[in-house]
Amino acid sequence: MTRTVKDPETRRGELIDAAEELFLANGYEETTVADIVRKIGVAQGTFYHYFKSKDEVLDAITDRWIEEIKEGVAGIASGDDSDSIEKIIRVFGFFSSLGKSRQGLVEYVHEGRNAHLHNKFERKVPSILTPLFSRMIEEGVRERFFDVRYPEMAALFIIVTTGAISHIYETYRLNENTEKMNEITAATFYFIERILGAEQGIFIKYASRMEAST
Incomplete structure (x- = not known):
């Protein structure tokens, strides 16, 4: 399967979008980094490339x-x-x-x-x-x-x-x-x-x- 490479700002925006949607739906405390990356289908390493926490x-x-x-x-x-x-x-x-x-x-x-x-x-x-x-x-x-x-x-x-x-x-x-x-x-x-x-x-x-x- 060909790996999709996206513009850094696009990928960062996707992570923010996913996090906000999950925070609103499930609550901040109940949402994990694993939930965020799972939502957009990327590895946790991708998240930590853009955000420390x-x-x-x-x-x-x-x-x-x-x-x-x-x-x-x-x-x-x-x-x-x-x-x-x-x-x-x-x-x-x-x-x-x-x-x-x-x-x-x-x-x-x-x-x-x-x-x-x-x-x-x-x-x-x-x-x-x-x-x-x-x-x-x-x-x-x-x-x-x-x-x-x-x-x-x-x-x-x-x-x-x-x-x-x-x-x-x-x-x-x-x-x-x-x-x-x-x-x-x-x-x-x-x-x-x-x-x-x-x-x-x-x-x-x-x-x-x-x-x-x-």
Whole structure:
């Protein structure tokens, strides 16, 4: 049988894909390196050529998530088919769908024993998202939706605080506590409106209208 030789980046990507799929399906702790290589039909030596350990492949998955977040938000921010309020709401929807699709693994990454991965998120994500959010806020100022003196600082404050709130929201979502979920959503939009100097209630109005049109 002829041995298939693949480009190193392609093979590395296959290992990351297989690991992420297995981590999500079976859990990180329950997945072994043997499971990962078996899934794509390569030897364990191939895995260790690219990664020193299972922890290192999880680190690579985290890097890819961060890049996916950057690309997703950049795509929304640069679009010309919606105004600034719609864009910000769509960004939060993007975050929500991304978190739901990787629920168990996201929780594992943010556990105390994985502080280096959690800290990577906390360090990299705000630095990536702040310029993109700042652009949307500046756009909102030009559209006369917002009245903000310091767009970049407003963007950073929104990113950091909503990131912290999202962990609480997910707890209520898993417990199917719709009342608390709605309360957090309303409170989050209320405080964002205050930070941005926007008309009170405008984010909820937009969100309701956007939901009705889908």
